[in-house]
């Protein structure tokens with residue numbers, strides 16, 4: 001039975017030193033009990049206590065790390081079935097496939113797209129995470145050469161090595177060194193040999209079942225052999241079957257704590273269809289329903305970008321607003337005669353407004369007031385974007401020394417605030433800017449100090 005936070009606290013050293021990244025032992029114990037962090041994060045607990053608490057408080061979907069040396073992809077760690085119950089923890093990994101049957105140019109193309117298709121949105125870098133290297137020709141030398149190539153070309157890629165031969169996987173893992181790959185996949189026939197390879201090189205293992213029952217049997221065998229870090233592939237190669245298996249595995253793990261299915265799933269949209277658009281749709285369905293990793297046949301911007309945005313949405317904590325720091329942000333190299341704009345610290349607002357200012361090429365100062373992640377109107381209604389607070393922020397922000405003029409633009413709908421603000425900041429002229437962010441560039445180009 002799971003331990004409560006208080007039971008866990010009793011077993012902690014109670015130094016309240018914060019080395020675990022959480023200020024007090026009590027807060028740490030609560031997080032361990034909620035499955036939000038691991039007991040191993042406290043450097044002072046004994047191995048015995050670690051084992052005792054770790055087992056009892058581990059999330060029902062085990063947290064598994066792929067990679068190493070500062071480049072780690074984390075999957076699993078999930079504690080709930082529906083995001084509104086708490087949140088989803090570790091975003092689905094997006095992988096691109098390369099295999100030993102492909103010619104050099106095709107491999108180079110996929111790796112190039114892996115490296116170049118990156119997008120920064122709301123302060124987060126969105127990109128594919130992993131490269132799956134498949135031994136399609138049953139040729140160990142060709143496989144290790146391909147692994148080497150991927151390691152050199154895609155320096156931040158985490159690797160999934162796919163072969164039915166444990167020795168081939170061992171050779172690939174050896175090439176990877178500290179960048180511990182996921183070794184895929186273990187079957188009932190090769191489980192013992194692959195478990196030995198995984199234990200020797202310290203790599204996680206992918207279970208490759210023919211169906212759910214077979215997956216459970218392999219998983220149980222690997223657990224009995226002492227392996228802990230698994231990822232499961234139930235062998236489903238239709239979207240319906242993959243969807244059903246993902247749901248079944250998640251439910252079995254979360255609701256009934258069924259250990260053999262208490263792992264992230266790896267899905268292969270690349271093997272479900274040859275149509276790239278359909279493949280993207282399959283991946284989209286599986287990202288929404290519990291895929292730990294999806295392996296795509298190729299990466300194209302028009303396919304990858306929507307998947308990355310979908311993933312960002314699903315794995316954003318619904319209970320915590322995304323915020324940017326309260327500050328003065330210079331955009332396009334502003335000077336003393338540049339316009340001054342003010343808005344809230346809800347990150348979506350910030351990135352939309354700053355993006356439009358940037359696109360206008362007009363050098364500007366953007367002041368971001370802390371509104372605890374609320375949008376402008378909501379913050380105003382909640383008393384967190386009042387004239388007195390803005391006036392105080394303006395004074396301490398240092399903007400008075402940065403510009404000669406005294407005009408501030410507040411984009412949006414807050415016309416009712418103009419009078420109050422002008423009372424609080426008598427030297428300032430307050431302009432309520434365009435209602436739509438998209439109209440900011442034209443507005444700023446016309447603006448004069």
Ligand code: SF4
Nearest residue numbers: 016017018020025042
């Ligand atoms: S590192 Fe350990 S002792 Fe220190 S605060 Fe965290 S739980 Fe407590």
